[in-house]
Amino acid sequence: DIKFAFNQWTLGEDFCKDVLEITEEQLSDVTFDMLRHLGFSREQITEANDYVCGTMTVEGAPYLKEEHLAVFDCANKCGRTGTRFISARGHIRMMAAA
Structure with missing residues (x-):
């Protein structure tokens, strides 16, 4: 899931707080969605996830x-x-x- 690439452990806690202006409370909330916080829609996140991580299926593969x-x-x-x-x-x- 692409969300695993966008979290405080990957980006760094200081970067999240200082640059992205995310609070300590938000960072410690397990339901916090950083990509949604940054303004991406659910559809955009799903499309990016499919592109970067794949669809986890061969259905629709172009040459199959x-x-x-x-x-x-x-x-x-x-x-x-x-x-x-x-x-x-x-x-x-x-x-x-x-």
Whole structure:
């Protein structure tokens, strides 16, 4: 998640306080969202996260044919945008066959 790159431990506590004008109270609040505080919308954060960290799915990959997607299927949807999955039993059978 891109939010892990924007926190007081990565940027430094002094920088967050002095330059970004974030209070000690905000920095110690586990629900504080630095990117939202800096003015980014949820949509912008999601787009940046997908670009930087990936979508965690091969669905929609530019050079992967639709008929080849099944080989990557597993027992849960992959990533925030993934839609494909197989049953848990099917996943176990595939792993046993490997």
